[in-house]
Amino acid sequence: MNATVKDVMSTHVIAIRENASFKEIATRLREHAVSAFPVIDKEGRVIGVVSEADLLPKEALEGDVPSVLHSLGHRREESKITATTAADLMTKPAVTIGPDEPVSHAARLMYSHRVKRLPVTGKDGQLIGIVTRSDALSVYSRPDTDIHHEVTKDLILGTFLCDPASFKVTVKDGIVTIEGTPETAWVGRDIVDAVRHVDGVVSVHDRLSYPPSNTPYYSSGVPSGLF
Template identity: 45%
Template sequence: MRTTVENVMTTDVAAVNQNASFHTVAELLISKAVSGVPVLDDDNRVVGVVSEADLLAKQEFKERYYGDGYRPPLRARLRHTVGSEGSGFYKALGETAGELMTAPAHTTTPDASVVLAARQMDKYGVKRLPVVDADGRLVGIVSRHDLIKVFLREDADIAAQVRETLHSDTLGVEVTVTDAVVTLSGTLVEHSQAVKAVRLTENIDGVVAVHDNLSWKNDDIVNYPVWGGA
C-alpha cells in the first residue's frame, strides 16, 4: 500500500483568518517558530498562505523578527522593489492576512500520495502544503520534513512488504534489506518476471535503491537487453 499524505501530515495546524491583523500573523509566526501559515476564510477554506517573506515588506516586522540591523538578501530586496500587484510594494501597505498573503495557495488532499506531494513542493518551490478536504477546508499540513518520514521505515518492515508484494515465497526470490537498500536474488522462470519484480520493489515506499541480482531461465522479452540472464 502506498503512503498517502494523511499518513504523515500534521493535523494541529497554525492558521489565521483572512481578517487577522498584521500583528496577529507576526505573533503567530514568532510564537510557533514557523515561516508560514495558511490563511482561511470564514468557512475554514484555504484562500492563501502568508509567510515571513510576505511580512518582510514591512520594516516593523523586520526589526522585531531579525533585529534593527537586519538586511534581507539582495534577491529579496530587488523583488520587493518591483511595483506589481502582489509584490512587496503592495504588501507593504497590507494590514490583514488577506492583504498580505500569497494566493491562490498550493494545496494537496489527504488521499494524495507522498510522491505527488513532493513533486508539488518541488514544482512550486514551497516547503509545505496545506491539506484540504473535498470542500477546500483545512484538515492538516504536510511539510518536506514530514515526507522524509517515509524513508525512515525499519528494514524488516520494508522486507516484509517486498516479500508480500512479490509473493516471494512462491516466486523463489530472496529478499534482503540493509539501510533501506533492497537486494533481490534468485533464479526466475522468465526474464519478464525479474523486470516486474524490480519495478514493483522500486515503487515501495521507503525503498532507497534496488540491487538486482536476479537471473532467469527463459528470455521472453523480445528485443530487450539481457541483464545478467542465466
C-alpha cells in the same frame, strides 16, 4: 503499502483568518516558530498562505523609491509594503493537497513549488491538516523488516504470484538487494520496478539473473499464435 497524506499529516494546524493584521501574523509566526500559515475564510476554507517572505518586503523595502523597486523586479513586493492584513499579504491560490493523495505526490508538489508545507483540505476545501517536508520524508524511517515483508510476501508472492524461495531479498538501511532467477525477464523487471515504489525504499540493487527473453515470434509484425 503506499502511504497517503492522511497517514503522515498533522491534524493540529495553526491557521489565521483573512482579516488577521500584519502585527498579529508576525507575532504568531514567532510564537509558534513556523515560517508560514494557511489563511482561511469564515467557513474554514483555505484561500491562501502567508509566510515570512510575504511580510519581509515591508521591513526590507519600505522607503525605497518606486523606480528602484521596478528596476529590481519588485512590483509584487511593492503592493506588500502597504499591505496590512492576511488577505492582502497572502500568496494565492494556495498549493493544497487531499488526504488520500500519496505522500510521493505531496513531496513532488513541495519540490516543484518550492514550499515547505502543504495545507491538507477536504472535498469542501476546508482545512483538515498540514503536511510538511519532514512528514513526507518520514516514510524513510520505516523498519527494514517491514520493507522485507512487503517485498517478499506482498509483491513477489501476492502480486506477481512467484515463489519467494526463488529469490534472495536483503534490506539494509532501506537499500533492497534482490537476487535470484525470475520466470521471465519481463517479470523480473516488473518486480524490480515495483520494489522501487515501496514506501521506505532508498535504492534497489538488481542482482537478478535474467533468463533469455521469451518474446513470441513475430512474422510481418503479427505475433505467432494469434491466428
